[in-house]
Amino acid sequence: MSAIGLPKTWNEQADVVVVGSGFAGLAAAIAAKNVGSSVLILGKMKACGGNSIVSDGCIAAASSTLQRKNGVQDSPELLHEDMLRAGFINHHELVRTVAERSNAVVQWTADYLGVKYRERLEQLGGHSVPRTYITYNQSGRDIVRPLLSKVKELGIEVRTRVYLNKLIIDADGSIKGVKVHEGYIFPDAESGSPKYIKARNAVILATGGYGNDIPFRAIQNPRLTEDVDSTNKPGTTAEALIEAMKVGAASVHLSWIQMGPWTSPDEKGTGVGPIFASLIAFPYGVVVDPATGRRFINELADRRIRADAILNIGKPCIAIADADGVIQSGQNIHRCLKKGVVRRFDTMEELATAYKIPHEKLKETVSRYNSYVANQKDEEFEKPILKGSKPLVHPPYYGIRLWPKVHYTMGGILINTKAQVINLCYQPIKRLYAAGEVTGGVHGACRLGSLAIADCLVFGRIAGMNAAAEKPWI
Amino acid sequence: MSAIGLPKTWNEQADVVVVGSGFAGLAAAIAAKNVGSSVLILGKMKACGGNSIVSDGCIAAASSTLQRKNGVQDSPELLHEDMLRAGFINHHELVRTVAERSNAVVQWTADYLGVKYRERLEQLGGHSVPRTYITYNQSGRDIVRPLLSKVKELGIEVRTRVYLNKLIIDADGSIKGVKVHEGYIFPDAESGSPKYIKARNAVILATGGYGNDIPFRAIQNPRLTEDVDSTNKPGTTAEALIEAMKVGAASVHLSWIQMGPWTSPDEKGTGVGPIFASLIAFPYGVVVDPATGRRFINELADRRIRADAILNIGKPCIAIADADGVIQSGQNIHRCLKKGVVRRFDTMEELATAYKIPHEKLKETVSRYNSYVANQKDEEFEKPILKGSKPLVHPPYYGIRLWPKVHYTMGGILINTKAQVINLCYQPIKRLYAAGEVTGGVHGACRLGSLAIADCLVFGRIAGMNAAAEKPWI
Numbered sequence: 001m002s003a004i005g006l007p008k009t010w011n012e013q014a015d016v017v018v019v020g021s022g023f024a025g026l027a028a029a030i031a032a033k034n035v036g037s038s039v040l041i042l043g044k045m046k047a048c049g050g051n052s053i054v055s056d057g058c059i060a061a062a063s064s065t066l067q068r069k070n071g072v073q074d075s076p077e078l079l080h081e082d083m084l085r086a087g088f089i090n091h092h093e094l095v096r097t098v099a100e101r102s103n104a105v106v107q108w109t110a111d112y113l114g115v116k117y118r119e120r121l122e123q124l125g126g127h128s129v130p131r132t133y134i135t136y137n138q139s140g141r142d143i144v145r146p147l148l149s150k151v152k153e154l155g156i157e158v159r160t161r162v163y164l165n166k167l168i169i170d171a172d173g174s175i176k177g178v179k180v181h182e183g184y185i186f187p188d189a190e191s192g193s194p195k196y197i198k199a200r201n202a203v204i205l206a207t208g209g210y211g212n213d214i215p216f217r218a219i220q221n222p223r224l225t226e227d228v229d230s231t232n233k234p235g236t237t238a239e240a241l242i243e244a245m246k247v248g249a250a251s252v253h254l255s256w257i258q259m260g261p262w263t264s265p266d267e268k269g270t271g272v273g274p275i276f277a278s279l280i281a282f283p284y285g286v287v288v289d290p291a292t293g294r295r296f297i298n299e300l301a302d303r304r305i306r307a308d309a310i311l312n313i314g315k316p317c318i319a320i321a322d323a324d325g326v327i328q329s330g331q332n333i334h335r336c337l338k339k340g341v342v343r344r345f346d347t348m349e350e351l352a353t354a355y356k357i358p359h360e361k362l363k364e365t366v367s368r369y370n371s372y373v374a375n376q377k378d379e380e381f382e383k384p385i386l387k388g389s390k391p392l393v394h395p396p397y398y399g400i401r402l403w404p405k406v407h408y409t410m411g412g413i414l415i416n417t418k419a420q421v422i423n424l425c426y427q428p429i430k431r432l433y434a435a436g437e438v439t440g441g442v443h444g445a446c447r448l449g450s451l452a453i454a455d456c457l458v459f460g461r462i463a464g465m466n467a468a469a470e471k472p473w474i
Numbered sequence: 475m476s477a478i479g480l481p482k483t484w485n486e487q488a489d490v491v492v493v494g495s496g497f498a499g500l501a502a503a504i505a506a507k508n509v510g511s512s513v514l515i516l517g518k519m520k521a522c523g524g525n526s527i528v529s530d531g532c533i534a535a536a537s538s539t540l541q542r543k544n545g546v547q548d549s550p551e552l553l554h555e556d557m558l559r560a561g562f563i564n565h566h567e568l569v570r571t572v573a574e575r576s577n578a579v580v581q582w583t584a585d586y587l588g589v590k591y592r593e594r595l596e597q598l599g600g601h602s603v604p605r606t607y608i609t610y611n612q613s614g615r616d617i618v619r620p621l622l623s624k625v626k627e628l629g630i631e632v633r634t635r636v637y638l639n640k641l642i643i644d645a646d647g648s649i650k651g652v653k654v655h656e657g658y659i660f661p662d663a664e665s666g667s668p669k670y671i672k673a674r675n676a677v678i679l680a681t682g683g684y685g686n687d688i689p690f691r692a693i694q695n696p697r698l699t700e701d702v703d704s705t706n707k708p709g710t711t712a713e714a715l716i717e718a719m720k721v722g723a724a725s726v727h728l729s730w731i732q733m734g735p736w737t738s739p740d741e742k743g744t745g746v747g748p749i750f751a752s753l754i755a756f757p758y759g760v761v762v763d764p765a766t767g768r769r770f771i772n773e774l775a776d777r778r779i780r781a782d783a784i785l786n787i788g789k790p791c792i793a794i795a796d797a798d799g800v801i802q803s804g805q806n807i808h809r810c811l812k813k814g815v816v817r818r819f820d821t822m823e824e825l826a827t828a829y830k831i832p833h834e835k836l837k838e839t840v841s842r843y844n845s846y847v848a849n850q851k852d853e854e855f856e857k858p859i860l861k862g863s864k865p866l867v868h869p870p871y872y873g874i875r876l877w878p879k880v881h882y883t884m885g886g887i888l889i890n891t892k893a894q895v896i897n898l899c900y901q902p903i904k905r906l907y908a909a910g911e912v913t914g915g916v917h918g919a920c921r922l923g924s925l926a927i928a929d930c931l932v933f934g935r936i937a938g939m940n941a942a943a944e945k946p947w948i
Binding site for chain 1: 695719
C-alpha cells in the first residue's frame with residue numbers, strides 16, 4: 001500500500017481542506033467557513049467548477065413552494081420511494097437525508113446564493129410528480145457561479161491546478177492533511193511540484209465521479225471502453241477515489257455506471273440531445289424503434305430502464321415531438337435545431353423517410369399514442385400522461401436519433417449520514433469526509449434525473465459543517 | 475490502514491501458503507506441490523472443504539467426450555458467449571481462460587483424482603447446449619474428498635481453525651506471509667493465538683464468497699438483510715477479502731450478489747429445491763405465478779433473470795413437473811418428497827387447489843405449454859424444448875414453492891489470467907494470488923450454473939503453479 005505518514009514539515013495549513021470545486025466542494029467550503037473555519041479549496045483543473053458546470057441545472061425538491069402553488073401533492077417520503085424504486089440497492093438513510101433536505105437546499109440556493117429558477121416544474125423520468133426546478137439558463141453554471149461568488153465574498157481561497165497525490169494518514173488512523181502537486185497539468189500525474197498541506201480539522205473529498213476514467217470504469221464494466229462516449233468533462237476521473245481506498249475507505253456500487261438515455265450519436269458529449277429528448281419528446285412525444293416503427297418503452301421510466309431498452313434494440317432509436325409538444329415544454333426549439341442533431345419535418349411521412357421508419361407502422365403508433373393522450377392512459381407502457389399533453393398532430397414534427405452515453409457513476413466511497421468516510425472495518429476514518437459523485441449509496445443502481453445537484457449540495461453542506469465541528473489536532 | 479510490516483520472528487514457513495480449503499484452495503495446493511513447493515493449507519473452520527462441500531457437484535465442460543458421444547456440438551467459444559450473455563460485465567480474458575480449460579479440468583478430476591460422474595449431461599439455465607457433468611452423488615463432496623485424498627497422498631499439511639488475521643506486506647509492496655490466529659473458533663475474530671507464517675514464494679487466497687456475511691453483503695445490497703436466507707455455509711464470510719483490500723487489492727463487481735431461483739421458502743438453506751426445480755421442473759415442466767396460473771419466464775433463462783422475475787411477482791411461484799419429467803430427468807423423486815417441500819398430487823386440480831392457483835387458468839397454461847412441446851417451440855418465452863421433453867399429462871404431478879435465496883457472490887478481488895491479485899494502481903501485488911469465489915470478474919453480473927467449480931479448479935491450479943514458480947525471497 002502506498003499510504004504515507006506525516007511529513008517532516010508542512011508547507012501550509014487550513015482548518016478544512018476541500019478537494020474539488022464543483023457543487024459539493026463549494027457547498028462544503030461555504031458551510032465550513034460560515035461556522036468559523038479557515039478553508040482552502042483545491043481544484044485539479046485549470047478552471048473551477050468541475051463537471052458541475054456542464055450539469056443541466058435541474059434540481060429536485062419535495063414539498064416545494066412551487067408545488068404548493070401548482071397544487072402538486074408531494075412529500076420527502078414520496079421522493080424517497082421514487083429514488084428506491086429506481087435504485088433498489090440505495091442506502092436508505094442516505095436517500096432519506098437527501099429527500100428530507102431537498103426543498104430546504106433549493107431554498108438555500110435561491111435565498112442565500114440568489115440562484116434564479118424558472119417558474120415551472122418539470123416531471124422527469126422515474127419521478128411520480130413534477131418536482132424538478134430548472135435554473136434560468138438550464139445550466140449548472142447558474143449554481144456554480146453564485147457558489148463561487150459566495151466563496152469569494154467569504155474570503156475562501158480557491159486554488160486550481162492542484163492535484164491530490166496522497167491523503168496523509170497518521171498512525172492513529174486519522175487524516176492529517178494532503179500531499180498535492182501544485183501547478184499540475186491534467187492529465188499528467190507527475191506534473192507540478194509536491195506540497196504538503198495540513199488540515200487541522202479535516203479533509204473533505206468532493207472530487208466527482210469517474211465517468212471519463214477509461215481504465216477505472218472499464219474494470220467495473222468492460223463494455224465501457226474508450227469507444228463509448230460520455231457527457232462528462234475530461235477531468236471526471238477516479239484518482240481521488242482511489243487514494244481514499246488506499247487509506248482504507250470502503251467502496252460501494254462501483255459497477256453501477258449510468259448511461260444517459262437522451263444523448264445523440266450525432267453529436268459529441270452532452271449536446272442538445274438531453275434538452276430535446278428529456279424536456280420535449282419524452283414528456284410530450286414518443287420514442288420508436290426505427291426498424292418496427294413501434295414504441296418500446298415508457299418514455300418517462302427511469303434512466304436505467306430507458307438506456308437498457310435502447311441498448312437492447314441494438315441501434316439508435318428515434319424520439320419524436322410535434323409543435324404542440326414544443327409549446328407545452330416551454331423550450332426554445334431553435335437552440336436544438338442549430339447543429340442539425342434535432343431535425344424538423346413538415347409531415348410525419350418525411351420524418352419516417354428520413355429515419356427509415358416504416359411509415360404506415362409509425363402512423364399506427366402515433367395514432368394509438370394519441371388515443372392514450374385523449375383517454376389519459378397509456379395502455380401499452382403506462383407512461384404517465386402529463387398535464388397539457390396533446391395528440392401528436394400539429395406539424396412541424398421534430399426528430400432525433402438517441403444512443404446512450406456514460407453520464408454518471410453511482411458508485412463511490414461509502415459514507416454515513418454525517419458524510420464521514422467509512423473504512424473496511426465499518427468505522428469512520430477520522431477527519432475524512434466526502435460528498436457528491438465521489439460517494440456511493442445515495443442513488444443505488446440508478447440515479448434519477450435532478451438528484452445529483454440535490455445530493456451534492458445536501459451532503460456538501462453536511463460535510464462542511466461536520467468538518468468545521470472537528471476539534472483541531474494542533 | 476491496518477496493513478502490517480514484517481514480524482521480528484516468524485513462527486513457521488512454507489513455500490506456498492494457501493488460505494482456504496475448498497475447491498480452489500485444494501486445487502492450488504496440489505498444483506504447487508506437484509511442481510516441487512512445500513505447501514501449507516489453512517482453513518478457518520473446524521472441517522475442511524469450505525462451502526464447496528455443499529455445492530451441487532455440477533461442472534460445465536465445453537467440447538467434452540460425453541458431448542461428442544451424444545452428438546452435442548459445443549466449443550469453448552460458445553461457452554464463453556453464454557457466460558457473457560448472462561454476465562455482460564465479465565472480464566473477457568478471465569472468461570476465456572475458464573472456457574478454454576473447462577474440459578481439461580473435468581478430465582483432470584476424473585483421470586487424476588478419480589472423480590466419478592454420471593453418464594448424462596444436463597442443460598442448465600443460460601447454457602445453449604447440454605454440457606454439465608454431475609458427480610455421482612450430485613454433491614461437491616464427490617470432488618472435495620478426492621482432492622483431500624490427493625492432498626494427503628502428496629503429504630501436504632492441512633490445518634483447520636486457522637484464521638487469517640493479516641496479510642503481511644513488505645516495504646517493497648510484496649506479500650511475505652500471513653498473521654493468523656490458530657485455534658480460532660468461528661465467528662470470534664479474537665479467538666485463537668497469533669502466529670506468523672512466512673510464505674517464501676507466495677500466498678494464495680482461496681477463501682470463498684461473502685454470501686453469509688450480513689454486514690458486508692448488506693452494504694453492497696441493503697435488501698439482503700439477515701432476514702434473507704442463503705444456501706451457503708455459515709463460514710462464507712468476507713474477512714479475507716477485506717484483508718486483501720487493506721493491502722491494496724482492487725475489487726470488482728461487489729454489488730452483484732446472486733440469488734438462486736430454485737430455492738424453497740419451505741426449507742432452510744439449499745435443501746431439495748435445486749434438485750427438483752433445476753433438474754426436473756425447469757427443464758421438463760413449468761413455473762407459474764399462483765395468482766394468475768400463468769407462466770412468466772423462460773424456465774431455462776439464466777439465474778439472474780429467473781430470480782428477478784420471481785422477486786418481481788412479489789411472492790413464491792410454483793414449479794410443476796409430471797411423472798414423465800421425473801423419468802426424463804433421471805432423478806430420484808423420493809429424496810425430494812421426504813420433507814414435504816416437494817409435494818405429490820394425483821391430479822392437476824389437486825395441485826392447483828393446494829397452491830391456490832385458479833384451476834382453469836392453470837389447465838390452459840399447461841395445455842398451451844404442451845402444444846409448445848409438441849411443436850418443439852415455446853412461442854411465449856422461448857424456453858429451449860429439450861430432447862426427451864414430453865407434454866405434462868402423466869400423473870402424479872409434483873409441485874414446489876420457490877423463492878430466491880442468496881447463493882453466490884460474483885464480486886471479489888480483481889485478478890489477471892495468471893491469478894495474480896491486482897492493486898488499485900492496476901499492477902499485480904507481488905507474491906499474492908487468488909482463485910475461486912473470493913475473486914471477481916469471471917462471472918460478471920450473473921454466474922451460470924456449473925461454472926463455479928470450473929472457475930475454482932481452473933484458477934486454483936493456475937494460482938498454484940504460478941505461486942510455485944515464484945523465486946523464494948529467502
